[in-house]
Amino acid sequence: MRWYDRERRDLPWRRTRDPYAxxxxxxxxxxxxxxxxxxxxxxxLERYPDVSSLATASVEEVLAVWSGLGYYRRxxxxxxxxxxxxxxxxxxxxxxxxxxxxxxGPYTAAAISSIAFDVPVxxxxxxxxxxxxxxxxxxxxxRSAAGKRALLAAAQTWIDPxxxxxxxxALMELGAxxxxxxxxxxxxxxxxxxxxxxxxxxxxxxxxRDGRKAPVRMRLAAVVVKRRRRVLLFRRSEESDLLAxxxxxxxxxxxxxxxxxxxLRRRYGGRWHLDESYGAFRHAVTNKLLEVDVRxxxxxxxxxxADRTEAGWFLPEEIDELPTSGLVSKALRSRG
DNA sequence: CAATCGTGGAG
DNA sequence: TCTCCAAGATT
Numbered sequence: 621m622r623w624y625d626r627e628r629r630d631l632p633w634r635r636t637r638d639p640y641a642x643x644x645x646x647x648x649x650x651x652x653x654x655x656x657x658x659x660x661x662x663x664x665l666e667r668y669p670d671v672s673s674l675a676t677a678s679v680e681e682v683l684a685v686w687s688g689l690g691y692y693r694r695x696x697x698x699x700x701x702x703x704x705x706x707x708x709x710x711x712x713x714x715x716x717x718x719x720x721x722x723x724x725g726p727y728t729a730a731a732i733s734s735i736a737f738d739v740p741v742x743x744x745x746x747x748x749x750x751x752x753x754x755x756x757x758x759x760x761x762x763r764s765a766a767g768k769r770a771l772l773a774a775a776q777t778w779i780d781p782x783x784x785x786x787x788x789x790a791l792m793e794l795g796a797x798x799x800x801x802x803x804x805x806x807x808x809x810x811x812x813x814x815x816x817x818x819x820x821x822x823x824x825x826x827x828x829r830d831g832r833k834a835p836v837r838m839r840l841a842a843v844v845v846k847r848r849r850r851v852l853l854f855r856r857s858e859e860s861d862l863l864a865x866x867x868x869x870x871x872x873x874x875x876x877x878x879x880x881x882x883x884l885r886r887r888y889g890g891r892w893h894l895d896e897s898y899g900a901f902r903h904a905v906t907n908k909l910l911e912v913d914v915r916x917x918x919x920x921x922x923x924x925x926a927d928r929t930e931a932g933w934f935l936p937e938e939i940d941e942l943p944t945s946g947l948v949s950k951a952l953r954s955r956g
Numbered sequence: 957c958a959a960t961c962g963t964g965g966a967g
Numbered sequence: 968t969c970t971c972c973a974a975g976a977t978t
Contacts, residue, residue: 649974656964657974690962693976725976745974764957792974801972802967829971862961946963 621780623810624790627797629654632661634789639711639736640671646731647694647723654796660689671711675702683865683943688950692866692943697723713737735785742775743788744768747795753827754799757816844869844952850933851952853942867934867942 628634631654633645644664648657667685668674674682679699686695701721705711712718713736718729726744733739742748752758752774758767780787798805804823806812817823845852853867934942939952 646974651961651973651975652963653965653973688963690964691975693961697976723976727975731974743974746972747974789974796974800966 621783621787621790624786624793628789628793629797632658637736639713639732641665642736643724643728643732644668644698646728646735647698648689650694650728651691652689656689660686671702671705674699675706680943681941684941687866687942687944687948688946690946692863694723697721711736713739715739715741731788734779734788738784740779740781740784742772742779743792744772744775745792745795747792747799748775748788750801750827751791751795751799754817754823755811755815757820757826759826759828847933850935851939852931853934853939853944853948854931863945865943866948867939867944868948 633641636642645657645661648661648664664685668677668682677699679696682695682699683692686692689695701723704721712721713733715726715729715733718724718732719726724732730741730743731745734741734743749771752771756774758770758774775791778787778791794809794811798809802824806815806818806823809815809818812818815823817826851869853869855867856863856865858865936952939949944952
């Protein structure tokens with residue numbers, strides 16, 4: 621705690637104890653770095669300063685403000701939960717109440733509960749997992765339920781009942797700034813003298829890495845079509861597993877040839893041209909549309925335009941108000 | 957339990 | 968350029 625009081629970063633969500641603000645920050649911080657979250661947090665709270673303003677906004681607008689932050693389900697759930705909170709009256713305080721809200725799991729519930737309401741419950745996030753597993757030399761299967769329980773129990777012993785929120789944040793701060801996954805700064809660590817992994821000279825071996833599946837690589841080309849300052853965008857279907865409901869320019873897979881059956885490739889080849897009306901590519905000869913369905917990394921051909929999503933032409937300043945992915949919002953904003 | 961959801965920075 | 972993975976939740 622002495623180390624934290626001395627070294628803690630001055631972050632916007634550490635300047636408030638408003639449960640709503642803490643909640644927003646915690647959801648944004650899920651799997652997302654502090655530096656990335658900061659500007660989004662400021663913008664979000666400016667636009668939606670309280671539960672009521674968020675609850676009455678449209679999902680579309682909330683998604684637009686969220687554009688570029690990723691994991692868009694979080695924005696939908698935040699919006700949905702705001703409505704639930706407003707109906708319930710008081711802001712939920714306990715782990716149990718908080719976890720009933722969409723988008724709030726064990727970590728976020730403990731974080732809000734301890735930081736905003738002084739409830740002495742430990743959080744278990746990636747940082748705490750790493751710090752504890754190193755300090756206690758817990759090399760077991762961290763992914764298992766039993767492993768999580770052991771870590772949580774250990775984390776709980778670090779909680780200062782007088783300052784639950786700060787002790788949680790201290791552990792996370794340690795993991796984020798010194799006890800990093802790679803190249804940890806052990807010489808500066810306040811608990812170095814008690815660290816089991818350091819004593820063994822095996823800090824970077826903790827926690828045990830889990831075998832990760834190789835990602836599917838896709839080469840995609842986004843085509844920016846401009847006509848009198850306006851840019852062509854189309855809207856992904858709400859049912860899409862990926863970037864559902866978000867706007868984007870026409871996108872085609874550069875690996876389409878590999879996905880095409882040998883037969884189709886022989887007969888139709890790659891003579892596609894952009895169909896501006898539908899934001900897809902139409903084959904020069906067959907008049908078929910090339911629809912890019914990113915689900916499963918597969919490209920499909922469709923013969924109809926019936927299931928095309930909405931399309932439109934937008935001015936650069938209008939794009940800010942649309943729900944888009946980071947690729948679109950950042951690229952189009954910076955390059956017009 | 958394991959897969960899935962976006963994006964960006966560090967090493 | 969490439970790998971790893973971050974203040975996780977959900978199914």
